[in-house]
Amino acid sequence: MPEPDAGGVRSVQRAVDLLALYDAEHPSRSIRELVSATGLPKTTVVRLVHTLEQCGLLWSRGDGRTVPGTGLLRWAELARNTWQLPEEALQRLKELSEASGGETVHLYVRQQGTRVCIARHEGTRTLRHVVHVGAEMPLWSGASSHVLLSRAERADVAAVAARAQHPGWEETLWERARQAAVQGWSVSHGEREAGVSGAAAPVFDAAGRLTGAVALGGPTARFTDEAVAGFTPALVDTARALTALDCIGGTA
Amino acid sequence: MPEPDAGGVRSVQRAVDLLALYDAEHPSRSIRELVSATGLPKTTVVRLVHTLEQCGLLWSRGDGRTVPGTGLLRWAELARNTWQLPEEALQRLKELSEASGGETVHLYVRQQGTRVCIARHEGTRTLRHVVHVGAEMPLWSGASSHVLLSRAERADVAAVAARAQHPGWEETLWERARQAAVQGWSVSHGEREAGVSGAAAPVFDAAGRLTGAVALGGPTARFTDEAVAGFTPALVDTARALTALDCIGGTA
Structure with a gap:
C-alpha cells in the first residue's frame, strides 16, 4: 500500500x-x-x-x-460502439419475447458486484417487467445472477451474497449458481422483489468464457412451472444464438 | 492551496x-x-x-x-437527455443547410478552452465539412469561436489565443470577437485549416446569456463574399429561432 x-x-x-x-x-x-x-x-x-x-x-x-x-x-458514442448489439442479436431478443407470450427480455453482464442491463426487448403485456439499458441490479438475486455466478469461485459468491444482508444467503446463492451451471439455465421467484420472477440462460464468447445472461422477466403469477417449462427451450436457444454471434462487449 | x-x-x-x-x-x-x-x-x-x-x-x-x-x-442517456435538441430545432438546422445550397450546419457550445459540436445537419455536397457530434474543436479559430467569444473578457480571449501559438493572435482574435459582437455574426477563412471556411451566429438562452453558435461550414471556394452575403440572413434567422426555442444544455 x-x-x-x-x-x-x-x-x-x-x-x-x-x-x-x-x-x-x-x-x-x-x-x-x-x-x-x-x-x-x-x-x-x-x-x-x-x-x-x-x-x-x-x-x-x-x-x-x-x-x-x-x-x-x-462517451455516449463509446458506449454505443462497445455495447450496442448487432441487429441480428436484437432480433433474437424480440423473437424470444414473442415466444414467451410477450414477456420482457433483458441481456445482463456482470460489472463487479452488480449486473447491468445492456440490451432489452420490452414485452407487450400490460403488467410487464421494465429494466432500462444501463440500469444496475444486485448480483445477489435473480435468475440472471445465478447464471452470471455459475462459473464463480465460492469466495466470490460469498462476497456477493454478503451484500444481500439475508442470513444464510451465501449457501442459497451458491446452490442456485451450482444448479444453473448444471442445468444450463435458472429460474427465480421474488428474490429481489416480491411478485417478480425471471428465467435466465448463459451467453459465452468465442473462447467459451461466460459473458452474459439472457433473461425473461415478468410477474410470478405468469411464471408457473408449466409456463417456465414451456419457454425454457426458446430461452436456451436464444442464449446459444447470442453465443454464436459473440457480440457482448465488442468484438475481439 | x-x-x-x-x-x-x-x-x-x-x-x-x-x-x-x-x-x-x-x-x-x-x-x-x-x-x-x-x-x-x-x-x-x-x-x-x-x-x-x-x-x-x-x-x-x-x-x-x-x-x-x-x-x-x-452516461450516454444523461448526455442524450441534456444535449439532444428537440425535433423542431433539428428541423431548423436542416432548413439552414438547404437555404445555403447544401453546406453542413453545426451547433457549437463552449466547453472551457474548446468548442464542442452538439448537433449537426450534414450537407449534401460532395466536398462537405464534417464535424461529428461530441467533437472538440479549438476555441481560438473559426467563425464559431469569434461568436462564442463575443461576450468574453479580454483576459479570457488572451488565454484562449495563447493556445494558438501564432504570434499576435490575441489581437486578431479579440478584434474578430468584437466584430462578431457588433455585427451579430462572423465569417472565417482558413483559420484552423487551409481551404475551410465558416460563418456563424450567436444563440442565447431565455435570460439573454450566450449559449451557442450555429455555423455553416464548407470549402473556401464556395464561401465567396457574395455567397456569404446570400446566406447570412438565413443563418441569423436560424440563430434567432434557436434562441426562441431555448434548448441548449437542457431546459431550466
Missing part, C-alpha cells in the same frame, strides 16, 4: 458518484443541491465540480446550475 | 485521459497498450484501470483486454 489513495480511487469514485446525481428527474443541479445530496463540505463539492468542468463532464449553464457536460457526448 | 491535488483534479483528469484512449480504432486495450499510450508506469496504469473497473467505466473482457464499461450506458 504505497499511497493512502492508490490510483486516486476516492477522487474518481467521488466524481462518478457526483455525476450519478444527475438524472431524468434532476437534469441540472446547483452547488447547494450537490452539497445536500452528497453530504460533502461545500469547498470539496466546489473543487469537484470545477474538476469535472475542466474535464468536460459538467457544464455550467450560466444560471448557477450545472448539467452533464459535452464530454459525455463522446 | 490546502492540498497538493485539490479536488483530485489529477486523478480524475488521468482517468478521463485514459478513457479517451478508447475509440473506434481502439475499441479494446491491453495494459501494455495503455502503458505505452500514456507513458505512465505500469503500476499506475494497473491501479487506474482497477479504479475505473470499480466505477463501471471499464470492463474486463476476460481475454486480458478492457473495453469501455457499462457505466457509460447510463
